[in-house]
Amino acid sequence: MAAVDPAGHALPIAVAGRGSAGRTGSWRVKRPVLRPEKCTGCYLCWIYCPEDVIDMREGAGPRGQAIPVIEYDYCKGCGVCAMACPTHALEMVDEEEFLQREG
Numbered sequence: 001m002a003a004v005d006p007a008g009h010a011l012p013i014a015v016a017g018r019g020s021a022g023r024t025g026s027w028r029v030k031r032p033v034l035r036p037e038k039c040t041g042c043y044l045c046w047i048y049c050p051e052d053v054i055d056m057r058e059g060a061g062p063r064g065q066a067i068p069v070i071e072y073d074y075c076k077g078c079g080v081c082a083m084a085c086p087t088h089a090l091e092m093v094d095e096e097e098f099l100q101r102e103g
């Protein structure tokens with residue numbers, strides 16, 4: 001599948017279909033959690049997610065910046081988004097701990 005940036009330019013990367021790993025919410029070990037105050041809205045996580053499960057929500061950040069919204073039913077917890085993030089706004093959190101904490 002071809003990829004394009006927000007301005008419509010073709011990107012030299014291949015993108016898997018959305019949720020190609022299937023529903024991962026039941027077996028994912030880690031989940032990316034966003035700290036919106038650290039996010040600059042740079043779109044790098046959106047570009048690099050191999051499952052295409054990140055949507056950027058324009059204007060939803062605390063400074064009016066775009067922030068990523070992750071479709072957790074299909075996120076496999078690979079951590080690529082967190083590694084790509086230049087400001088460490090995405091933290092990989094242990095899934096069980098997260099569920100107990102938010103629970």
Ligand code: SF4
Nearest residue numbers: 049075076078079081
């Ligand atoms: S951990 Fe990040 S890069 Fe990996 S599937 Fe989930 S949202 Fe995409």
Ligand code: SF4
Nearest residue numbers: 039040042043045085
């Ligand atoms: S890579 Fe990091 S700073 Fe850039 S949009 Fe994603 S979370 Fe925000």
